[in-house]
Amino acid sequence: MxxxxxxxxxxxxxxxxxxxxxxxxxxxxxxxxxxxxxxxxxxxxxxxxxxxxxxxxxxxxxxxxxxxxxxxxxxxxxxxxxxxxxxxxxxxxxxxxxxxxxxxxxxxxxxxxxxxxxxxxxxxxxxxxxxxxxxxxxxxYYRRNPVAMTLRDRVSEGFFGDVWTLDGRFNASQLSYRDTDHYLYDRETSRGGALQWIGPHWVDVMPWILDDPIARVNARFHDAVEADVEAGAVLQFETESGTLGTYHTGYYLSDRGKDTHLGLYGTEGQALTPLHHDSLQHEPTVPLDITSEHPDWTAAPKRTVEFEFTYDRFPAWGDFVQDYFEDYFAGYETGDVPATVDDAVQLLRVLDAAYESGERGGWVEVEG
CATH class of the missing domain: 3.40.50.720 (NAD(P)-binding Rossmann-like Domain)
Structure with a gap:
């Protein structure tokens, strides 16, 4: 039933x-x-x-x-x-x-x-x-993104060795494409703009790929003209194990759609990928470019996997979003779901530290 x-x-x-x-x-x-x-x-x-x-x-x-x-x-x-x-x-x-x-x-x-x-x-x-x-x-949703899941598996296997650094970018259409009278763009209601609304997707998925929580951040923001929240943000972060990262997110694009990039760099390999195309970008595949120092890769140390996303069940972003909800409804009674309330709290703690950093400057420790 x-x-x-x-x-x-x-x-x-x-x-x-x-x-x-x-x-x-x-x-x-x-x-x-x-x-x-x-x-x-x-x-x-x-x-x-x-x-x-x-x-x-x-x-x-x-x-x-x-x-x-x-x-x-x-x-x-x-x-x-x-x-x-x-x-x-x-x-x-x-x-x-x-x-x-x-x-x-x-x-x-x-x-x-x-x-x-x-x-x-x-x-x-x-x-x-x-x-x-x-x-x-x-x-x-990105916890069910096929590229993100592949990278998480590779990291878990030690494929990349010790991960030195992670570089992320998630930019979306300018505020001129959006109804800025909506409460999403009201500081009292939502607290923030780009980082609080579109930014959480990758603030969550980057440490999830590493299985390594963000421990401290240094953030800078610039305010929007059309609303009383920020139009964009740049974060430096460090994970609990010492991996350094950067993340750039904002309402910048002069057309509808997304501009995304993820780079992962380790002692024994690296990966470059946009991680995601939405249907507005009209790209047939999402590439994952991997370079490895592994002995088994010596004949072809650079390889590309093309992920052919489908958009039948969730046309706006891709069917991995539908997969996320299917997994939730399959597991909510036992708590076996892709993301938990504790994950939500951890995300908010990182955002808290980022906004505090933006206000007073410098690095801020993530509580908890």
Whole structure:
């Protein structure tokens, strides 16, 4: 029997692709809620005016939630609606309180990253969820990205030797392509801009590939003209084992899409890859270029693997996003999910340190 989903945050711009994801799962959206407003599920239309560059999937949104119960209060939904999972796409300043209610009612959670504004907003809730055995998971899709998974396996095997440094870049379309009146771009609601919204994907996946948490950061930001959050950020970081890294993220591109790069450099090998193309980039494959000093590679020390991503189940970014949600729903009852609430707290601690570094300058230790 499939899971019953209570979807909270109907006005969020990721609703359309997530409804499409849910329609392919062994799950049913049986209740919906936009806090403070009663939704007419029969008249839900695809979002054409969006605060980001993701295109609408073209499905009839109303059909995907036909018959769902409607709530104005998310706390009432999780206590009364007989749902197994709360799927939350809502503002970061109010999501922790909603998750607190879901945890106390024994309802599991999949929530849009970064879940909260700061680590302090989530830490006690995370402890309570772990105590009660309730699964709370952030949307860290890149943990199911085939290139990232391959690199993580290679690092675990010792293929690259000791990893000296990691270099990442994740840039997206300029704010002129986005609705900057949306709460995503409001400092009081979201805390930050590029680093807090698009940046978390790789702030999470880079140390995940290494299986080595970020221990300290040095960050610089520049503010946006169109909003009161930053347009971009540059991070230097050091992991617990001493690997040095850099990360550059921002709303910079003069066209819709992504500009991405990941470089990994070790004592016995290196890897270069964009890690990801979204469907807007019209690239047929994602290359992974590897150079190795291993004796078995002497005849061909430089090799390229071309990953032919599919976009059938999640057209905007690629089907690995659908894989992420399928893995969550397969494992939420036991806690065997791609990313946990503790991973979300760790991510927020790194972001906390980055914003503190931006304010006072210099290196800042990541708490915990």
């Amino acid at each position: 499939g899971a019953n989903i209570g979807y909270i945050g109907i006005d969020h711009h990721h609703r359309d692709p997530y409804f499409a994801v849910a329609s392919e799962l062994d799950a049913t959206i049986t209740a919906v809620c936009e806090p403070g407003r009663r939704v007419d599920v029969g008249n839900i239309a695809a979002m054409d005016d969006r605060p980001d560059e993701i295109t609408t999937e073209g499905q009839d949104m109303a059909d995907l939630v036909g018959g769902a119960a409607v709530y104005e209060d998310p706390h009432e939904l999780v206590s009364d609606a007989d749902v197994d999972v709360a799927w939350i796409t809502y503002r970061s300043d109010e999501t922790p309180a909603i998750i607190e209610s879901t945890v106390e009612n024994g309802v599991h959670v999949i929530s849009e990253k970064p879940i909260a504004r700061t680590a302090a907003d989530l830490e006690d809730i995370a402890d309570r969820a772990n105590e009660l055995g309730v699964t709370v998971s952030p949307t860290m």
